[in-house]
Amino acid sequence: MSADTPWRGRAALLATLVGALALSACATTGSAGDTASASGGAKEEGKLVAKRESEGVFPSTYKPYPNVATAIRGATVYDGKGGVIEGGVVFMAGGKIVAMGGPDTPIPADIAVFEGKGKFVTPGIIDIHSHLGDYPSPGVEAHADGNEATAPTTPEVWAEHSVWPQDPGFSRALANGGVTALQILPGSANLMGGRSVTLKNVPSRTMQGMKFPGAPYSLKMACGENPKRVYGSRGRMPSTRMGNLAVNRETWLAAIDYANDKDAKRDLGKETLVGVLKGEILIQNHCYRADEMALVLDMAKEMGYRVAAFHHAVEAYKIGDLLRDNGVCSAIWADWYGFKMESYDGILENAAFLQREGACVVIHSDDANDIQRLNQEAAKAQAAGLRLGIDIPDATVIQWITLNAAKAMGIDRMTGSLEIGKMADVVLWNGDPLSVYSRPEKVWIDGALMFDALNPKMRPVSDFELGQPGEGDVK
Amino acid sequence: MKRLLALAVSGLALAAAPALAQDVTITNARLVLGDGSEPIAGGTVVVQAGKVVYAGPEARTGQGNAAVIDARGAWVTPGLFATVTTLGLADVSAVDESNDITAGGTPFSAALDAATAINPTSQHILVHKAAGITRAATATLPSGSIFAGQGAIIDLDGDAQPVVQARAFQMINLGEGGAAEAGGSRAAAHALLRAALREAQALVGKNAIPQTTAIDKGDAVLLSRFDAEALVPVVTGRQKLYVAVDRMADIRAVLALKQEYPKLDLVLVGATEGWLVASDIAAAGVPVIANGLVDLPETFEQLGATQSNAGRLARAGVKVAINASTMQNPRRLQQVAGNLVALTRMPGATGMEWGRAFAAISSVPAEISGMGGKAGVLKPGALGDVVIWTGDPLEVGSVPTRVFIDGREQDLTNHQTRLRDRYIDLDESDRPKAYDW
Numbered sequence: 001m002s003a004d005t006p007w008r009g010r011a012a013l014l015a016t017l018v019g020a021l022a023l024s025a026c027a028t029t030g031s032a033g034d035t036a037s038a039s040g041g042a043k044e045e046g047k048l049v050a051k052r053e054s055e056g057v058f059p060s061t062y063k064p065y066p067n068v069a070t071a072i073r074g075a076t077v078y079d080g081k082g083g084v085i086e087g088g089v090v091f092m093a094g095g096k097i098v099a100m101g102g103p104d105t106p107i108p109a110d111i112a113v114f115e116g117k118g119k120f121v122t123p124g125i126i127d128i129h130s131h132l133g134d135y136p137s138p139g140v141e142a143h144a145d146g147n148e149a150t151a152p153t154t155p156e157v158w159a160e161h162s163v164w165p166q167d168p169g170f171s172r173a174l175a176n177g178g179v180t181a182l183q184i185l186p187g188s189a190n191l192m193g194g195r196s197v198t199l200k201n202v203p204s205r206t207m208q209g210m211k212f213p214g215a216p217y218s219l220k221m222a223c224g225e226n227p228k229r230v231y232g233s234r235g236r237m238p239s240t241r242m243g244n245l246a247v248n249r250e251t252w253l254a255a256i257d258y259a260n261d262k263d264a265k266r267d268l269g270k271e272t273l274v275g276v277l278k279g280e281i282l283i284q285n286h287c288y289r290a291d292e293m294a295l296v297l298d299m300a301k302e303m304g305y306r307v308a309a310f311h312h313a314v315e316a317y318k319i320g321d322l323l324r325d326n327g328v329c330s331a332i333w334a335d336w337y338g339f340k341m342e343s344y345d346g347i348l349e350n351a352a353f354l355q356r357e358g359a360c361v362v363i364h365s366d367d368a369n370d371i372q373r374l375n376q377e378a379a380k381a382q383a384a385g386l387r388l389g390i391d392i393p394d395a396t397v398i399q400w401i402t403l404n405a406a407k408a409m410g411i412d413r414m415t416g417s418l419e420i421g422k423m424a425d426v427v428l429w430n431g432d433p434l435s436v437y438s439r440p441e442k443v444w445i446d447g448a449l450m451f452d453a454l455n456p457k458m459r460p461v462s463d464f465e466l467g468q469p470g471e472g473d474v475k
Numbered sequence: 476m477k478r479l480l481a482l483a484v485s486g487l488a489l490a491a492a493p494a495l496a497q498d499v500t501i502t503n504a505r506l507v508l509g510d511g512s513e514p515i516a517g518g519t520v521v522v523q524a525g526k527v528v529y530a531g532p533e534a535r536t537g538q539g540n541a542a543v544i545d546a547r548g549a550w551v552t553p554g555l556f557a558t559v560t561t562l563g564l565a566d567v568s569a570v571d572e573s574n575d576i577t578a579g580g581t582p583f584s585a586a587l588d589a590a591t592a593i594n595p596t597s598q599h600i601l602v603h604k605a606a607g608i609t610r611a612a613t614a615t616l617p618s619g620s621i622f623a624g625q626g627a628i629i630d631l632d633g634d635a636q637p638v639v640q641a642r643a644f645q646m647i648n649l650g651e652g653g654a655a656e657a658g659g660s661r662a663a664a665h666a667l668l669r670a671a672l673r674e675a676q677a678l679v680g681k682n683a684i685p686q687t688t689a690i691d692k693g694d695a696v697l698l699s700r701f702d703a704e705a706l707v708p709v710v711t712g713r714q715k716l717y718v719a720v721d722r723m724a725d726i727r728a729v730l731a732l733k734q735e736y737p738k739l740d741l742v743l744v745g746a747t748e749g750w751l752v753a754s755d756i757a758a759a760g761v762p763v764i765a766n767g768l769v770d771l772p773e774t775f776e777q778l779g780a781t782q783s784n785a786g787r788l789a790r791a792g793v794k795v796a797i798n799a800s801t802m803q804n805p806r807r808l809q810q811v812a813g814n815l816v817a818l819t820r821m822p823g824a825t826g827m828e829w830g831r832a833f834a835a836i837s838s839v840p841a842e843i844s845g846m847g848g849k850a851g852v853l854k855p856g857a858l859g860d861v862v863i864w865t866g867d868p869l870e871v872g873s874v875p876t877r878v879f880i881d882g883r884e885q886d887l888t889n890h891q892t893r894l895r896d897r898y899i900d901l902d903e904s905d906r907p908k909a910y911d912w
Contacts, residue, residue: 383872436813
């Protein structure tokens with residue numbers, strides 16, 4: 001089930017969680033980060049001061065797992081940035097890509113070498129739009145932690161505080177989808193749903209053990225039907241699309257005032273908004289219709305921020321030129337359409353038409369099932385273009401689910417492509433990843449082998465699955 | 476033409492003169508019969524008067540003025556058969572006004588008849604025809620009781636007579652969903668089912684004279700006397716009973732119903748944990764419309780979920796079709812079947828060989844739907860539903876180039892193709908896009 005169903009997230013008011021945040025989170029503004037009268041973060045005698053965000057709050061504790069120097073040779077290698085090497089070599093050591101190239105690329109002696117003949121290598125697949133952990137399996141009411149649907153703007157909530165690391169969905173995304181990094185977003189009930197978190201797709205006892213070191217935050221925003229329905233049905237603003245824009249603009253104006261007020265009391269929501277206005281926090285904007293995306297782009301110019309990606313964007317193909325000129329990615333499905341009014345004009349050619357215009361394409365899932373097959377979804381979108389003579393190379397299609405996603409998430413300097421010095425997030429496929437008949441055979445994250453289809457003990461099993469029917473089964 | 480046109484639509488037949496069925500011969504095909512066999516190179520299929528008269532390896536020519544199409548080696552298959560769907564019952568599922576899939580406010584449940592509500596020119600029907608689906612089982616879903624109502628078999632040609640067989644099956648939910656509808660527990664669902672079947676049994680042979688009063692709770696009617704009458708064909712085995720269940724224990728409980736009601740013609744729908752009781756299902760001879768790629772414990776009744784479910788059931792001897800209702804939309808049937816083929820290459824997994832996987836979205840669902848030998852298969856006497864594809868029909872990205880239903884070539888235009896054609900470029904230098912059509 002898609003998490004584009006804000007009613008799924010009728011979470012009870014998390015009063016205690018919000019209270020805890022107020023004590024622990026900190027400002028990004030550098031000027032309004034005080035809870036008491038102390039300044040500069042220094043602890044004065046008798047004063048209580050919360051840590052600043054820049055000092056590290058909820059910091060990642062992820063460390064690459066032990067890995068051995070490994071090479072894959074003889075495979076078809078898609079580098080994630082549009083290149084392909086036949087019979088290529090990928091060499092990883094110390095968690096990084098150390099070398100890659102053609103068949104004559106030297107491979108040191110005494111390292112693990114996998115014969116890749118007939119197989120394919122890609123960077124780890126990246127999903128820019130997931131709700132794993134926030135809407136985990138089993139999808140019971142008690143687990144519906146993805147929408148703080150109690151106010152139309154909740155920029156103060158952080159998706160990472162809802163992530164349940166025992167969600168079995170993480171392991172399916174790894175084993176069947178080759179997903180090595182993913183962005184967990186709040187849902188779309190709210191105009192401003194809260195901060196996202198980017199995770200390494202490694203099993204962990206804590207969210208912090210998955211948190212992608214150095215990944216920027218994003219703020220999830222939502223256009224259209226969901227916010228106006230959720231709040232309009234409660235007799236409060238917004239109940240219309242014009243109401244959506246009005247509430248957004250008022251909220252941005254208040255954030256600008258906050259940023260300019262040296263004496264303002266700390267405000268978690270506004271700290272996030274100011275982070276966006278300063279370019280430190282990205283915007284991931286759920287938006288289906290072309291006309292609404294155009295409105296959002298003008299609102300962003302009015303307030304002084306940038307949109308990294310429009311998510312779902314089923315009508316992006318109508319404004320590929322505008323999206324290209326504004327440097328905005330479209331994170332889209334291949335074939336979802338017609339399930340809600342604003343998805344009525346979904347077509348299979350969306351990605352291909354965007355590519356034709358030179359706009360940035362990302363294929364996303366928003367779904368615990370589709371995240372296991374982003375490669376297949378991308379292939380569908382590619383085929384739709386080819387039928388119209390829009391011939392998009394395989395290597396470019398792989399870029400839609402690797403480097404383009406990483407760029408729109410702000411992690412492209414670290415991962416998303418196979419380049420020397422980048423994280424060794426690598427998938428070895430047992431065949432062409434753009435074919436329905438292929439599956440990941442091995443997946444490395446930071447050079448550590450985290451899934452091996454040939455070794456049953458290398459299938460992660462979450463705590464929830466222990467002692468249950470099918471524990472450790474192929475899934 | 477609807478040779479299997481059933482009771483309910485006789486009135487509709489007056490609405491439009493049936494178009495003449497066409498003859499068509501397709502040669503030089505990579506021919507898939509749909510019966511589980513592997514593709515035939517250089518195959519030929521001959522359709523006359525809307526029926527298949529030949530499908531096989533030899534090159535034969537059609538008779539009379541039949542159009543002859545050289546497929547030039549392209550894949551040619553029977554039309555896909557999608558089950559269970561809601562095609563034709565909603566324009567936009569989240570737009571309530573357009574949605575006839577559920578009816579939480581009605582006092583009726585089992586009496587609901589999907590055939591009365593099918594919109595043959597629904598965009599979903601047109602879009603799915605363009606995806607190679609030519610026939611479908613379509614049904615309302617449970618919304619006020621454990622009984623969903625009576626599903627129909629439809630064709631997707633968009634003409635005035637979509638219903639091939641009305642009231643082909645009754646569908647109920649006996650898992651978590653049914654428990655919720657029945658008042659809150661599985662025990663309540665089973666009690667309601669037994670009460671309903673007992674009432675239906677009492678009506679058998681009495682010309683459906685109402686003998687029962689409604690079973691209700693508060694303002695909610697769980698079973699009206701009209702619903703009880705609608706269950707007479709179920710209890711007498713003249714109408715199939717599709718039972719949606721996932722948990723191993725729930726499946727066992729369904730199979731046990733046969734001991735109390737021996738005439739029930741049962742079909743399991745979903746059966747996520749079916750692999751855990753595969754031999755029992757096989758022994759009972761109950762077919763399964765199985766979830767194909769569900770591999771998450773999305774509910775507590777799906778803890779054992781694995782993509783190998785369908786393959787393991789088939790290996791145990793169960794007749795297995797792929798359930799269209801658990802995918803984003805039924806046009807993903809081909810992708811799901813292709814993934815089952817992919818599993819054959821994965822250590823520890825159980826998938827299906829190509830021919831069996833294709834059959835699971837063509838002839839097998841047709842057989843389960845009572846259209847064995849008629850739909851989802853190319854053999855003499857079958858309906859002339861034939862699809863020519865751009866490539867391997869189980870590969871993502873393959874789509875039909877031509878679709879024939881009852882031997883008549885179909886127009887594959889729909890809202891999506893028109894949008895595609897309009898936005899083939901963004902040039903508005905002369906006039907806005909609204910003039911481009």
